[in-house]
Amino acid sequence: MNRRVVLLAPLAVAAASGFGAWTILRRMKEGTFDPHDVPSQLIGKSIPPFEALPALDGATQGFNSAALTGTGQPLLVNFFASWCVPCVIEAPTLMLLKQQNIPIWGIAYKDKPVAARAFLARHGDPYTRIAMDEPGRVAIDWGVYGVPETYLLDRNGVVRWRQAGPITDDVLETQLKPMLRSVA
């Protein structure tokens, strides 16, 4: 009897692993679990302070971290670049958000002013203010993976949400809109 139990053990281990794998696969398909997702360390924390970044020449001014957190209302911070293909995909979504009066502050990541300006002329300018982070140092402090990357700050300047990669319609509906309602 005892021996039989021992011989059943490998099957039990295999069955348990199989069940675990099946559960994981099911939740991956549902979209409730993504093993490749790396969450931002900034969630629930204040943004790291930074000195004033230069403005993109033109109407808008540059900003530092104090200006970013001092508006008293929630806002989106969007890291973008003219050389980034997914940023083009994201552009209409950002314009849509602008129409709904959601302030978006842009940080041009490792970009030349001329190129950034041309990019905004072609794809629209959704930004309230734009700063240039040409050396990419602020992006490093924030832990930016790549462009585009978007952060949602609440009225106290605390990071509530982050999207690495473009904000697709799906992300907009299922994640960003509920978050915007909760910080409003």
Next chain:
Amino acid sequence: MIPELGHFALAMACAIALAQAIVPIWGAHRGDSRLMAMAPALAMAQLLALGTAAAALVMSSIGDDFTVLNVAENSHTLKPLLYKITGTWGNHEGSILLWGLILGLCGGAVAVFGRGLPSALRARVIGVLGGTSTGFLLFCLLASDPFNRIWPPPLDGRDMNPLLQDPGLAFHPPILYAGYVGFAVPFAFAVAALLEGRIDAAWGRWVRPWTLASWCLLTGGIALGSWWAYYELGWGGFWFWDPVENASLLPWLTGTALLHSAIVVEKREALKIWTVLLAIATFSLSLSGTFLVRSGILNSVHAFANDPTRGVFILGLLALVIGGSLLLFAFRAPALSQGGLFAPISREGALVFNNIMLCSIAAVVITGTLYPLIADFIFDHKISVGAPFFNATVLPLAIPVFAVMTIAPGLAWKRANLWPALRRLWWAAIVAALVGMIAAYGAQKVLPALAFAGAVWIVFGAAVEIIERIKLFRVPMGQSLSRLVGLRLSVWGTALGHAGMGVTVAGIAGMSMASERIVALHPGESVLEAGYDWKLIELHDERGPNFVSRIATIEVTRDGAPFLMLQPSRRTFPTQRMTTTEAAIHTNGIRDLYAVLGEERDGVAVLRIHDNFLAPWIWFGALIMASGGALSLLDRRARVGAPQKAAVRPGAGSAVA
């Protein structure tokens, strides 16, 4: 036309495999010799159909038929011919077809070389292989069809991942897969034995060469992959503890255990249940590794198209193959008769000890590989487990293995005295201790010193085994020589296999003392590293067939005297918008001088310079290990044909002779 033929052949192979799974096993169950006799023919027919399918895919790729989705996504008109051929298995669909083809080859090999097997056993083995094949071919046809068409076809293909356009990686997958899939044969033998409810020494003798062959191929495949990572990824390391690498290491560990426990079954008719379980476990681990990688569950640098839907299909397949065989194991294993008893201190005892240690290492590696996933899924923590964990856990478990693997060949079967076995190793122990002390003094680190001592102990221990057998210095020299010539190949095989392990361990220990330095140089500037002057002479561009190279020329001098020129380069592949590094490596067999060209900015080139002590020994040792296995295999083929005294059943014995 050709892709349709290939697709048809694939479907045909699947149907034949299904027949191969049912007819022979039913025949063996009913004792119907005509049905059993169909097994080899079915296996050969399946192999033929699969060969046709694979050839069709290769021809589509050579002919740049971009209406085939797989070719369009992975090939390019400008791609060199070699990579047009090898590229067919460098992607998910093609690699699954390769899996199937190798499984078909295994079935064909059992059909051809297994003529001496008892016909019921052969029918069952081929039947089990057919069943496994059916599952894989169904997966290939339904969820990863390599012959899918697109219309309209693109003007040119998207080209293969440039990292894979490399001779080392062209042959790494087939060899590795042959190792993985080869373990299907011991698995089939184990399931067949469970179906029969009988295992004897003859079974052990049949299983061992198949295990040995797969083990050699797996050893070679892993070594080739690690070598590729070393020179192509330009990172300076050889093993990343990446999930895909771990997935190949796991079957190697349990396969090594299987190799040794099959000896005990053959010689002593003991450890039968354990051996059967190992055979099932080894193949299960081979399969699960594929599943974990292809389903996208584990994060890995080896990016195949991740797809949870495919994952569900493979999971179902695994549940059938692994679950089915373990269920059979749970119910039928108690029927296997207990074999010879042995004392703890005996050859069997030592083999059991190392079996347990190897499986413990495998368990530790599984834990480390899966823990990030478990932590993420259950505790919602993102962590990664890397080299520090594996080095701290695997090495302490490996050291007893090294100690015992050298002592074991000197122990007698059944009941042994430890003292004589230890006494004949006295000088190996002294040399090992000396080398260990020198290393501890030189490196100022404990673990490399221990590893060096272990390496010397293993290599010299293997030499002691040969010296003892030829009675060197105890009988006249001529007699020793004639004994040396008369030594069985399997004795050489064991000695080489063990010594190769020692060489690899020395290489790994040496690499832990490697030094590296990152420098930014203008052309004309030089830097002192590893006792040499490294001077960046110039940088220039060159055109390759489907890439552009940026080549740096570095002159290495020692005390002003020119020593060598190194030309590390960076290749840019415009179609894929990817860059690969081609490290320049100079080896003298003891150390590698290794240079990588990094980014350039404002006329300054970033160079990475490594001095890798004993690095080539890692792969050289693996080569020795694999050739030890091959020698042993040659010996077995000679011996299986010869009549011998071991407890061979009359039926099987006469069939063999």
